[in-house]
Amino acid sequence: MKSLDDRGLVRKIVERHPEALAELYDRYASMLTALAQRVLADAADAEEVLQETFLQVWNRAASYDPRRSSVSTWLVLITRSRAIDRLRSRRVKQRTLSAAQRENPVRHTSPAGGRHVLNQERRRRLDEEMGRLPEEQRQVLELAFYNGMTQSEIAGETGIPLGTVKTRTLLAMRKLRQALQAEIGELL
Amino acid sequence: MSESRGGSANGDERPIERVLEWLDAGGPPETGPEGPGERPYVELLGLLAERLEPVEPWPEIRQRLLDAVTAGGAGEPPASAATAREAAPPAVPEVADLAARSAASAAAAPARPRSAAGRWALPLAAGLAAALLGLSAWLYGEVRSQRLQIAELAGRLAAVEEESRFAVAAMDRKMRLLTSPGVEVCNLTPVGEEPVHPSSRGTLYVAADHREWYLKIDGLEPCPEGRHYQLWFVTGDGPVSGGVFEVRAGVRFEMLSREMPEATRAVRVTLEPAGGSPVPSGPEVLYGDEVMRIL
Numbered sequence: 339m340k341s342l343d344d345r346g347l348v349r350k351i352v353e354r355h356p357e358a359l360a361e362l363y364d365r366y367a368s369m370l371t372a373l374a375q376r377v378l379a380d381a382a383d384a385e386e387v388l389q390e391t392f393l394q395v396w397n398r399a400a401s402y403d404p405r406r407s408s409v410s411t412w413l414v415l416i417t418r419s420r421a422i423d424r425l426r427s428r429r430v431k432q433r434t435l436s437a438a439q440r441e442n443p444v445r446h447t448s449p450a451g452g453r454h455v456l457n458q459e460r461r462r463r464l465d466e467e468m469g470r471l472p473e474e475q476r477q478v479l480e481l482a483f484y485n486g487m488t489q490s491e492i493a494g495e496t497g498i499p500l501g502t503v504k505t506r507t508l509l510a511m512r513k514l515r516q517a518l519q520a521e522i523g524e525l526l
Numbered sequence: 527m528s529e530s531r532g533g534s535a536n537g538d539e540r541p542i543e544r545v546l547e548w549l550d551a552g553g554p555p556e557t558g559p560e561g562p563g564e565r566p567y568v569e570l571l572g573l574l575a576e577r578l579e580p581v582e583p584w585p586e587i588r589q590r591l592l593d594a595v596t597a598g599g600a601g602e603p604p605a606s607a608a609t610a611r612e613a614a615p616p617a618v619p620e621v622a623d624l625a626a627r628s629a630a631s632a633a634a635a636p637a638r639p640r641s642a643a644g645r646w647a648l649p650l651a652a653g654l655a656a657a658l659l660g661l662s663a664w665l666y667g668e669v670r671s672q673r674l675q676i677a678e679l680a681g682r683l684a685a686v687e688e689e690s691r692f693a694v695a696a697m698d699r700k701m702r703l704l705t706s707p708g709v710e711v712c713n714l715t716p717v718g719e720e721p722v723h724p725s726s727r728g729t730l731y732v733a734a735d736h737r738e739w740y741l742k743i744d745g746l747e748p749c750p751e752g753r754h755y756q757l758w759f760v761t762g763d764g765p766v767s768g769g770v771f772e773v774r775a776g777v778r779f780e781m782l783s784r785e786m787p788e789a790t791r792a793v794r795v796t797l798e799p800a801g802g803s804p805v806p807s808g809p810e811v812l813y814g815d816e817v818m819r820i821l
Binding site for chain 2: 356359360363364367368369370371372373375376384385388389390392393394396397398401404405406407408410411412414415416417418419422423426460461464465468479482483484486488489490504507508511512514515518521522525526
């Protein structure tokens with residue numbers, strides 16, 4: 339299974355090969371756990387979301403559509419969607435922005451463990467490009483993606499007009515797309 | 527670009543806006559935007575997750591997940607992480623520990639003549655401990671089994687709900703397009719004297735705005751290994767990819783999108799290397815350029 343690419347693994351999962359699910363888990367579990375923890379700020383909840391994500395992959399791998407996204411992005415979107423459902427259901431979104439910004443989720447990191455698809459170089463590039471964004475653009479993008487806030491919620495929390503929030507997010511997305519063309523190209 | 531942008535979005539911004547609207551809705555993958563202009567922004571979202579420092583999940587989760595899918599076949603969910611953590615130090619060892627302590631304490635006691643009660647007290651305590659041990663193990667198994675069943679049912683229910691929502695939304699969108707005024711129809715038929723799939727047929731429905739479209743294809747055989755079908759819109763500037771796809775034997779292929787290049791005058795489907803080609807390079811499977819207006 340290790341020789342298969344991600345889409346090959348998904349095909350094997352459709353054919354009900356648990357070892358393919360194990361390989362996909364080994365490739366992405368640590369990244370998805372980090373995302374779920376970032377959204378939920380809770381390690382136990384994040385691990386529940388991780389399980390739900392891979393169960394959804396096991397049960398619904400046939401619904402994966404390669405025209406919509408790469409496998410890694412598909413996994414990210416499932417994880418984020420499930421984490422946000424959980425977040426919204428427990429109404430954590432009502433916390434204040436300052437509380438959200440103070441969050442520093444507990445991490446039981448073991449950087450040497452697991453097989454991360456992402457290497458340090460790509461993470462460094464992403465950090466660098468995010469760092470180049472103007473602070474106000476980075477803030478709205480992070481609130482939208484990592485905190486699961488809608489554009490209206492961001493406007494409400496920050497006091498910034500909705501139109502400005504949308505424009506800042508849009509500009510951030512456009513700049514990142516241009517800056518990360520090579521990385522995005524690898525996923526298309 | 528100024529931040530105080532006003533009025534409607536230009537063409538360059540529309541894909542980003544559609545991705546952001548979808549993100550606002552929680553970003554469920556199955557309902558994500560599917561136009562080629564939006565795809566890079568969807569992938570960008572995937573990259574945002576990769577920016578985070580990886581966090582190793584609790585190792586037990588992997589094994590429980592695999593146990594569940596191996597045992598359940600159709601996808602029996604494992605116990606939740608919280609359940610798993612609770613299960614790690616079950617009540618059983620405590621009982622065993624109690625029995626061990628009791629035995630150790632008895633062994634350590636100074637030797638003295640035992641009364642009749644003393645002679646049977648130790649075996650009785652050991653028997654009780656063994657019974658408690660068995661009862662705890664049985665209860666633990668029962669609770670775990672019921673939790674698994676509840677989690678499985680909840681998971682299946684959520685999956686069915688999600689599939690239903692998606693199917694209804696897609697059906698609604700398709701019906702609105704097919705019954706909209708000015709919808710145009712283009713039939714796709716096999717190409718050449720010896721067509722790749724002679725019995726295949728396709729129909730493309732294009733809304734009056736010439737952007738939203740729905741394509742259905744019947745009769746295509748699954749792609750050979752390492753190959754994908756690729757849809758092309760033929761414009762005055764050449765072919766523009768409409769995406770790659772695979773089909774399952776005997777299953778109609780359907781595609782719904784809001785992206786079509788301007789001045790499209792024909793549609794082609796070719797067989798390309800897996801992942802698609804920048805320009806058509808493989809055998810042409812279907813072609814259509816005659817447009818009829820039906821409503």
